[in-house]
Amino acid sequence: MHSFFDYVLDFLFPSNCPCCRRILSHSRMLVCERCYPDLPWLSEEDVLQQGEGKSHCVSAGWFSGNLREIIHAYKFEGYRQLAAPLAGPLAQQINRHYGDAFDLITWVPISTKTLKARGYDQSRLLAEALAKELGKSTFPLLQKSRHTPAQSSLSSPAERRSNVMGAFAPIEPAAIAGQRVLIVDDVITTGATLAEVGGILHRAGAAKVLCATLCRTPAAAKSPLKTK
Ligand SMILES: [Zn+2]
Numbered sequence: 387m388h389s390f391f392d393y394v395l396d397f398l399f400p401s402n403c404p405c406c407r408r409i410l411s412h413s414r415m416l417v418c419e420r421c422y423p424d425l426p427w428l429s430e431e432d433v434l435q436q437g438e439g440k441s442h443c444v445s446a447g448w449f450s451g452n453l454r455e456i457i458h459a460y461k462f463e464g465y466r467q468l469a470a471p472l473a474g475p476l477a478q479q480i481n482r483h484y485g486d487a488f489d490l491i492t493w494v495p496i497s498t499k500t501l502k503a504r505g506y507d508q509s510r511l512l513a514e515a516l517a518k519e520l521g522k523s524t525f526p527l528l529q530k531s532r533h534t535p536a537q538s539s540l541s542s543p544a545e546r547r548s549n550v551m552g553a554f555a556p557i558e559p560a561a562i563a564g565q566r567v568l569i570v571d572d573v574i575t576t577g578a579t580l581a582e583v584g585g586i587l588h589r590a591g592a593a594k595v596l597c598a599t600l601c602r603t604p605a606a607a608k609s610p611l612k613t614k
Pocket of ligand 1: 403418421
């Protein structure tokens with residue numbers, strides 16, 4: 387829903403489509419209407435990735451092409467206002483595949499060091515935008531207990547697993563027990579990070595852990611997700 391203030395802002399500061407540079411009709415669009423269908427969205431059969439055991443991850447698009455560029459801008463170039471337009475298509479898929487199967491939304495946190503450098507936690511903003519779309523609440527359940535090199539800097543699944551092992555901890559285990567949790571991250575590649583945090587939530591007694599990410603790297607399709 388657009389407020390009068392949004393209309394005034396759009397009039398004063400029109401934004402351009404990052405793909406074709408046409409002026410967007412309102413600033414909360416990800417790309418223009420013409421470019422939107424050409425983004426690498428996942429096909430309906432690929433949206434829900436079911437891993438071993440009971441793990442599930444819903445994603446909206448492939449981490450490639452213009453979607454990759456947009457997420458890069460969101461994460462590394464300060465475009466935090468992209469949280470809401472990125473959350474829209476993911477919220478639709480979460481709604482379609484998970485319905486009401488979770489009670490609260492949490493996120494994979496970044497380290498204090500990254501937060502200081504970046505100024506915002508992109509997965510937290512995404513979780514908050516999703517909560518708004520889905521009529522749910524967010525709750526910080528996890529903290530990053532040590533700084534780690536970016537997962538994207540590591541190539542092998544084994545390296546990525548050991549990089550995140552023990553890197554997260556529950557903030558308050560009692561807050562997790564019995565909860566049906568949707569955990570949100572920006573990109574899933576091998577699933578190592580989500581497996582690690584999913585394990586923490588399960589061990590703290592979460593009744594259910596579901597995952598959602600904006601994008602999935604094409605390689606992740608080949609590597610099954612494990613949350614235990
Ligand atoms: Zn465009």
